[in-house]
Amino acid sequence: MTAVAGAERAAGRGEDDPILRFEDVRLHFAGVRAIDGVTFTVGRHELFAIIGPNGSGKTSIFNVLSGVYRPQTGRVVFDGVDLVGRRPHTIAALGMARTFQNVELFGNLTVLDNLLLGRHHHIGYGPLAAIGWLGRARRAEIANRAAVEEIVDFLELERWRRMPVGLLPYGVQKRVELGRALAMEPKLLLLDEPVAGMNLEETEDMARFVLDIRDELDIPIVLVEHDMGLVMDLADRVLVVDFGQVVATGSPAEIPHHPDVVRAYLGGSASEPPGRAGPDGRGDPPRPGDDPRREDPR
Numbered sequence: 457m458t459a460v461a462g463a464e465r466a467a468g469r470g471e472d473d474p475i476l477r478f479e480d481v482r483l484h485f486a487g488v489r490a491i492d493g494v495t496f497t498v499g500r501h502e503l504f505a506i507i508g509p510n511g512s513g514k515t516s517i518f519n520v521l522s523g524v525y526r527p528q529t530g531r532v533v534f535d536g537v538d539l540v541g542r543r544p545h546t547i548a549a550l551g552m553a554r555t556f557q558n559v560e561l562f563g564n565l566t567v568l569d570n571l572l573l574g575r576h577h578h579i580g581y582g583p584l585a586a587i588g589w590l591g592r593a594r595r596a597e598i599a600n601r602a603a604v605e606e607i608v609d610f611l612e613l614e615r616w617r618r619m620p621v622g623l624l625p626y627g628v629q630k631r632v633e634l635g636r637a638l639a640m641e642p643k644l645l646l647l648d649e650p651v652a653g654m655n656l657e658e659t660e661d662m663a664r665f666v667l668d669i670r671d672e673l674d675i676p677i678v679l680v681e682h683d684m685g686l687v688m689d690l691a692d693r694v695l696v697v698d699f700g701q702v703v704a705t706g707s708p709a710e711i712p713h714h715p716d717v718v719r720a721y722l723g724g725s726a727s728e729p730p731g732r733a734g735p736d737g738r739g740d741p742p743r744p745g746d747d748p749r750r751e752d753p754r
């Protein structure tokens with residue numbers, strides 16, 4: 457970790473000049489209020505987690521951030537640029553990279569080629585130069601390959617670098633997807649359930665890489681994750697949403713004891729200890745389908 461980044465996080469100074477402002481955003485689908493007036497900021501050195509029961513609006517927030525959904529009202533300001541109404545590829549080019557709940561890679565391409573695809577915003581030359589393999593195209597290609605090799609090194613992917621991604625274990629595929637997002641040299645990384653479906657060893661590896669991205673690469677991260685142990689271990693701050701609204705925002709130490717958070721997860725009183733689906737990192741994490749209160753209209 458850079459000493460500056462750590463000190464700034466500890467002092468909470470990331471919020472004075474946040475990389476991201478999500479301001480009073482509302483996104484409705486017919487009668488469903490997927491996001492209902494949510495506001496938060498993410499600091500420039502921060503690992504910010506979003507948690508909530510199934511159907512509470514987490515993915516919708518990611519989809520608004522990355523331009524998949526356009527909110528009816530509210531502002532999303534990323535590094536000084538208003539994102540509402542911009543297309544996903546424009547937002548990606550502005551420096552917001554995303555991984556998905558399910559692996560979205562080209563299974564028949566090698567690890568190296570999948571990572572190179574993440575560099576397409578950095579190509580910087582036209583088709584003629586590419587056909588002629590002219591100076592500019594050649595230099596860019598060499599630089600892109602060097603950048604990709606650094607990622608291979610950083611994420612410890614050496615032994616699989618020339619293998620088709622489709623043949624690799626699931627945990628490695630998720631790591632390649634993370635690598636492809638890093639290949640974009642993002643200013644902000646959105647991680648959508650990065651350890652979903654992983655075994656313990658793969659989860660521990662992923663946790664280590666996520667922390668290294670924040671601390672060594674100094675890239676701020678927004679994390680949506682059902683694994684509460686992971687969230688409480690990694691996050692600087694946690695936002696809890698339910699029914700599209702903010703329940704609480706606070707440190708991992710504060711959140712499990714927040715009365716409204718306990719109520720949101722258990723539907724019980726604040727004096728009840730967090731239990732099976734409690735956000736304390738001790739109980740089983742809530743899984744898709746766990747929440748009996750909601751029908752998914754999709």
Ligand SMILES: Nc1ncnc2c1ncn2[C@@H]1O[C@H](COP(=O)(O)OP(=O)(O)OP(=O)(O)O)[C@@H](O)[C@H]1O
Nearest residue numbers: 485490509510511512513514515516744752753754
């Ligand atoms: N495209 C859509 N059309 C209609 N309703 C939608 C759409 N996308 C999301 N919703 C609804 O918005 C609400 C929030 O859904 P969202 O997927 O954001 O929740 P989530 O917290 O990510 O859930 P999970 O933890 O299960 O992934 C749900 O009621 C969902 O059914």
